[in-house]
Amino acid sequence: MDDGFDDPHSFTPRQRAVLDQALQLLLEGGERALTTAGLARAANCSKESLYKWFGDRDGLLAAMIAHQASKVRAQIDSGERLDLGRFRAHLVDFANDLLQVLGGDVSLALNRLAIGQASREGSRLGALLIERGRHGIDKRAGALLEAGRQRGLIAYPDRDSAYHTLYGLIVRDLHVRMLLGEAGVRRPEHYPALAEEAVDQFFVLFGVRKNETTGRDSV
Amino acid sequence: MDDGFDDPHSFTPRQRAVLDQALQLLLEGGERALTTAGLARAANCSKESLYKWFGDRDGLLAAMIAHQASKVRAQIDSGERLDLGRFRAHLVDFANDLLQVLGGDVSLALNRLAIGQASREGSRLGALLIERGRHGIDKRAGALLEAGRQRGLIAYPDRDSAYHTLYGLIVRDLHVRMLLGEAGVRRPEHYPALAEEAVDQFFVLFGVRKNETTGRDSV
DNA sequence: ACAGAACCGTACCGTACGGTACGATCTTGT
DNA sequence: ACAAGATCGTACCGTACGGTACGGTTCTGT
Numbered sequence: 001m002d003d004g005f006d007d008p009h010s011f012t013p014r015q016r017a018v019l020d021q022a023l024q025l026l027l028e029g030g031e032r033a034l035t036t037a038g039l040a041r042a043a044n045c046s047k048e049s050l051y052k053w054f055g056d057r058d059g060l061l062a063a064m065i066a067h068q069a070s071k072v073r074a075q076i077d078s079g080e081r082l083d084l085g086r087f088r089a090h091l092v093d094f095a096n097d098l099l100q101v102l103g104g105d106v107s108l109a110l111n112r113l114a115i116g117q118a119s120r121e122g123s124r125l126g127a128l129l130i131e132r133g134r135h136g137i138d139k140r141a142g143a144l145l146e147a148g149r150q151r152g153l154i155a156y157p158d159r160d161s162a163y164h165t166l167y168g169l170i171v172r173d174l175h176v177r178m179l180l181g182e183a184g185v186r187r188p189e190h191y192p193a194l195a196e197e198a199v200d201q202f203f204v205l206f207g208v209r210k211n212e213t214t215g216r217d218s219v
Numbered sequence: 220m221d222d223g224f225d226d227p228h229s230f231t232p233r234q235r236a237v238l239d240q241a242l243q244l245l246l247e248g249g250e251r252a253l254t255t256a257g258l259a260r261a262a263n264c265s266k267e268s269l270y271k272w273f274g275d276r277d278g279l280l281a282a283m284i285a286h287q288a289s290k291v292r293a294q295i296d297s298g299e300r301l302d303l304g305r306f307r308a309h310l311v312d313f314a315n316d317l318l319q320v321l322g323g324d325v326s327l328a329l330n331r332l333a334i335g336q337a338s339r340e341g342s343r344l345g346a347l348l349i350e351r352g353r354h355g356i357d358k359r360a361g362a363l364l365e366a367g368r369q370r371g372l373i374a375y376p377d378r379d380s381a382y383h384t385l386y387g388l389i390v391r392d393l394h395v396r397m398l399l400g401e402a403g404v405r406r407p408e409h410y411p412a413l414a415e416e417a418v419d420q421f422f423v424l425f426g427v428r429k430n431e432t433t434g435r436d437s438v
Numbered sequence: 439a440c441a442g443a444a445c446c447g448t449a450c451c452g453t454a455c456g457g458t459a460c461g462a463t464c465t466t467g468t
Numbered sequence: 469a470c471a472a473g474a475t476c477g478t479a480c481c482g483t484a485c486g487g488t489a490c491g492g493t494t495c496t497g498t
Contacts, residue, residue, distance in 0.1 A: 115398045
């Protein structure tokens with residue numbers, strides 16, 4: 001269970017700079033461009049330091065994921081007063097953020113990296129990516145859904161199932177198609193409309209109608 | 220537009236056997252295990268033949284995708300009489316098939332391969348995979364939805380959007396998590412329940428209620 | 439039967455990568 | 469100021485891969 005990167009102070013500033021450079025290389029040229037010699041040259045460090053800090057190449061990849069995850073920490077909103085409009089707006093925000101994150105260059109590059117390594121037996125990169133990246137998103141959404149349920153705005157028998165349905169309504173098949181590099185799929189200008197539609201559909205499935213209020217009043 | 224593999228008779232039986240062996244290697248050890256020398260040894264052929272048949276390694280990968288896609292041809296049901304029960308059953312079948320295909324070893328291996336190559340600039344593998352694999356599925360679902368709409372069983376403003384929603388309801392985030400190799404995600408015994416639930420939700424969103432019939436009578 | 443093509447097995451080449459070693463340089467604690 | 473450790477740049481090693489070449493063998497058309 002100990003992957004060696006649990007301590008948020010694991011990395012010195014110098015190491016973080018090197019990891020950022022590694023991410024940069026990964027973005028520009030994919031996994032093939034991320035060689036130890038290339039990284040050492042680009043980051044002005046020695047290969048010896050790389051191996052001292054990260055052990056081996058797999059350790060470097062894991063460190064990159066941990067490093068990137070440590071940069072984007074999702075903040076959970078405090079318990080403000082939650083009416084239907086605010087709740088729906090929060091869901092739409094979540095949907096937009098989710099599409100933005102999944103469609104981002106860094107996320108796509110790291111997911112491609114982890115997926116490409118997933119065939120090898122002992123690769124923990126995929127688990128690490130889910131653990132470090134997805135669980136934060138899941139937490140935020142779970143808390144949001146739970147708050148909405150407690151306020152009587154939505155109802156569901158199983159929160160996880162409701163969340164996964166919301167996820168599916170938002171992301172559809174976009175993530176895999178973006179990962180595959182399909183042309184014309186990454187269109188951030190369409191995210192807001194997709195987010196609105198997904199949340200609308202989510203309310204149809206899980207919304208609690210009170211006095212004929214359908215929850216679409218903020219469109 | 221011409222990828223060189225349009226003709227279904229492109230590959231001789233010998234070549235198809237070699238491509239099957241290549242798939243086998245890919246399944247067992249991922250992309251790293253699929254080397255020209257290893258394939259030549261495993262398939263009892265010469266490297267020279269590999270390069271003669273497929274040009275280079277990328278050509279081999281593309282040929283593998285084309286070969287695999289040529290094996291699974293989705294059949295479109297003829298125009299049988301379609302009542303609500305049959306329509307719903309067809310949707311559930313589609314959902315089950317989709318989960319089964321996406322969670323299959325070959326599909327996962329090829330998708331991992333294409334995604335891993337997606338970072339490189341000139342890689343057409345992703346497009347090829349979508350073109351050869353997904354479009355058949357899309358066609359089948361599109362025809363099914365259109366038939367249901369013409370019979371007045373469902374209604375939608377945009378067929379593509381409705382289809383993508385159905386896709387999202389069925390697949391949720393399972394595909395990416397399977398691609399990442401997350402433990403405990405591939406559970407074929409759960410597919411039927413997931414398929415039923417997704418189709419139920421799809422009918423809530425797009426079903427046409429007649430005389431208080433909600434379309435959930437076959438559960 | 440025979441010629442020509444296709445094919446197999448193996449050897450070979452150049453390259454590029456992961457990982458290690460080492461002297462030179464820089465930082466840091468006292 | 470000075471010593472000890474950290475880091476840099478470079479060189480080096482072994483290996484493995486993509487791709488090519490070639491002699492021997494098998495298939496195929498006539």
